[in-house]
Amino acid sequence: MVVSSPNSMSTRTKKTNAIGIPTIDLSMTNGSKLSELVLKACEEYGFFKVINHGIPEQVIARMEEEGNQFFAKPDSEKKQFSGPATPFGYGSKDIGRNGDMGELEYLLLNITNPLCISDRSKTITSSDQPANFSCAVKEYTEAVRELACEILELVAEGLWIPDKFVFSRLLKDVHSDSLMRINHYPPIKQNKNNINNHVGFGEHTDPQILTILRSNDVGGLQISSPDGLWIPVPPDSNEFFVMVGDALQVMTNGRLTSVRHRAMTNSVKPRMSMMYFGAPSLNSWIIPLPNMVSPQNPSLYKPFTWGEYKQAAFSLQLGDTRLHLFENTDQIVDTNQIITPSN
Numbered sequence: 001m002v003v004s005s006p007n008s009m010s011t012r013t014k015k016t017n018a019i020g021i022p023t024i025d026l027s028m029t030n031g032s033k034l035s036e037l038v039l040k041a042c043e044e045y046g047f048f049k050v051i052n053h054g055i056p057e058q059v060i061a062r063m064e065e066e067g068n069q070f071f072a073k074p075d076s077e078k079k080q081f082s083g084p085a086t087p088f089g090y091g092s093k094d095i096g097r098n099g100d101m102g103e104l105e106y107l108l109l110n111i112t113n114p115l116c117i118s119d120r121s122k123t124i125t126s127s128d129q130p131a132n133f134s135c136a137v138k139e140y141t142e143a144v145r146e147l148a149c150e151i152l153e154l155v156a157e158g159l160w161i162p163d164k165f166v167f168s169r170l171l172k173d174v175h176s177d178s179l180m181r182i183n184h185y186p187p188i189k190q191n192k193n194n195i196n197n198h199v200g201f202g203e204h205t206d207p208q209i210l211t212i213l214r215s216n217d218v219g220g221l222q223i224s225s226p227d228g229l230w231i232p233v234p235p236d237s238n239e240f241f242v243m244v245g246d247a248l249q250v251m252t253n254g255r256l257t258s259v260r261h262r263a264m265t266n267s268v269k270p271r272m273s274m275m276y277f278g279a280p281s282l283n284s285w286i287i288p289l290p291n292m293v294s295p296q297n298p299s300l301y302k303p304f305t306w307g308e309y310k311q312a313a314f315s316l317q318l319g320d321t322r323l324h325l326f327e328n329t330d331q332i333v334d335t336n337q338i339i340t341p342s343n
């Protein structure tokens with residue numbers, strides 16, 4: 001397996017032993033074993049793949065078809081859905097509002113519960129039937145939200161939290177600020193050294209609670225390993241990948257860590273990925289849960305609302321470690337200041 005270091009845009013690569021991506025079979029009947037496995041994957045990688053997830057194939061196929069049809073439209077038509085009211089709607093190359101760029105085009109959609117798709121008052125269409133696109137997104141997001149909730153309930157069980165709905169309730173809230181994003185990465189030819197180093201979507205962590213990602217059968221996603229190397233994630237269009245976001249890191253007082261990831265472009269085939277970003281309502285407090293804090297394990301973060309965090313995140317650049325802004329510095333012991341008695 002070929003990996004390179006995060007935070008470096010260098011084309012140098014290192015070879016390491018194959019690093020397995022944790023895969024979790026959600027049809028496992030032993031519930032406590034399942035919650036242990038989910039927790040372990042969230043603690044060790046902040047990332048895993050789920051199989052036997054129960055989402056019907058046609059729900060995925062329909063969303064894929066609508067996405068493909070949308071991105072196949074002429075640029076002039078797609079651009080009708082972009083404009084000053086971004087971030088919601090169509091975007092090309094610009095990521096966020098602070099100058100980040102990537103080799104992709106995308107649709108960013110605000111999702112509400114009960115689900116309806118808000119796309120800046122214009123109806124996004126992929127075909128002659130405007131309703132088809134929003135029906136496909138509604139059906140798909142409903143299914144992946146359920147999957148995210150099931151996983152979050154397993155996380156709560158694994159952490160022995162008495163209220164197993166403590167995280168999933170936030171995603172089901174009628175005011176949940178969850179988003180859906182469809183990224184389309186056109187192929188970019190390899191450079192003369194045969195190294196494909198075009199960054200489609202630069203390295204970052206997702207700010208929300210949990211991300212559910214699915215892509216077509218074209219590779220490109222890479223995650224940062226605990227020892228700081230980039231691990232390519234083999235694509236699997238039938239399955240879903242789960243990523244811990246910053247908000248879940250805070251609520252578990254750093255026991256789970258949000259995963260740094262990025263997407264590279266393919267030199268031959270277009271890649272399309274779809275992400276559901278499960279988030280709480282803007283006025284929800286993001287604080288470590290009581291049973292994650294103790295005198296030995298004080299809170300690592302200052303209290304903040306999801307709205308405050310989102311505002312901070314969206315005012316920074318993609319690759320910034322925005323949680324630093326909310327760290328409880330009082331609790332960090334500066335080992336240089338510890339005076340040890342001399343003999």
Ligand SMILES: C=C1C[C@]23C[C@@]1(O)CC[C@H]2[C@@]12CC[C@H](O)[C@@](C)(C(=O)O1)[C@H]2[C@@H]3C(=O)O
Nearest residue numbers: 087095096100206207313314315316317318
């Ligand atoms: C540069 C940025 C893009 C982003 C908002 C931000 O200021 C920092 C976080 C970025 C991110 C990453 C995960 C999701 O793709 C996203 C929609 C999100 O919630 O946070 C994007 C934001 C974006 O593309 O607007």
Ligand SMILES: O=C(O)CCC(=O)C(=O)O
Nearest residue numbers: 181183201221263273275
């Ligand atoms: O397209 C991908 O595989 C990853 C995209 C991503 O990380 C994001 O949109 O936040």
Ligand SMILES: [Fe+2]
Nearest residue numbers: 204205206261
């Ligand atoms: Fe992401």
